[in-house]
Amino acid sequence: MKKFLLGATALLFMSGAAMAAAPVELTLKDHKFSPAEIHVKARESFVISFTNNDPQAEEFDSPALKVEKVVAGKGGHGNIRVRALAPGRYPFVGEFFGAKGVVIAE
């Protein structure tokens, strides 16, 4: 059991290390994403560090990225994990107020 736990912990840390590439910063202000285009490497998972500087909450929504996440307003923050992507364009929107953006994997 102890061995298993150790192994599991090691695995957790390894997956943590694999995710350790610097998060991509994304902010929302006046119902606009900045940057509106996010460039990432294809076939590598990454994290979008999303800060909502609008007064209202917003839902980051993207069936293409398989993510929907509500982030509170007034500086609310959420980490959005995105799995490894094949090269291509992956649109995302602010579901509530219509902000638009796209992830470009290349």
Next chain:
Amino acid sequence: MLSALLIVFREVIEAGLIVGIVLAATQGVPRRTRFVLLGIVGGVLGAMLVAAFAGELAGLFEGSGAELFNAAILGIAVIMLTWHNVWMASHGRQMARELKEAGHEVATGQRTLSALAIVVGVAVLREGSEVVLFLYGIVAQGGTSAAGIVTGGALGMLAGAAISVLMYLGLLSIPAHRLFQVTSGLIMLLAAGMAAQAVLFLQNGGYINIFNDTLWDSSGLLSEDSIPGKLMHTLIGYVQAPDGAQLIAYIAVIAMMLVLMRLFGKPKTA
């Protein structure tokens, strides 16, 4: 106002469909309206609570609090739906007879009403918390447009209620002796879709990292962003680009439910 109507409508579609299915599935069971209303009211109160603490919830579990929460309540709904179907498979026939004969044994039909009330509550809670956040943000800001947007939101909710009614009436047009089969089939697909979505939340929370390659992409055929796509997403768990783990969860729930229904649905020899 129109955009607010559409946004709220998109959010309440899922809850609307589920309420319609639950109403059809409990057709003829006494006091079901009370249970369904209880589920809706509980869901709305829960939604306000979740919306009020959205920031705190999101911050839990190293930022994966919202994902874990969503996965957990979806898991609860899957269990309740499974229980209902299995229970109905084993008692449904007998219950229908009793209800028809004398209208006694009131308690029998209500055994799984509480389970379905929880399912309704969970559906309302999940989508409702987003509606609350959306509308609250606008109201808090005030201004002249706020009134119009709130009106749009209210109309959007009415449209969601209309979906419930349409779904219910549509199902009722099915001959009574087939209704049970249809609703239990719908409930099975509903549960399978919820299980697949729970997996998605666990993946986004970083808890599932295997079998997460996309299997196919049918977004060109039917986009999940569209209203038809959203309807199919709720009804049969349609996902435009599913991965292995989601598909496994989907099939596993259907298989589990079929096995349990077969197991407990055998005619009693006693």
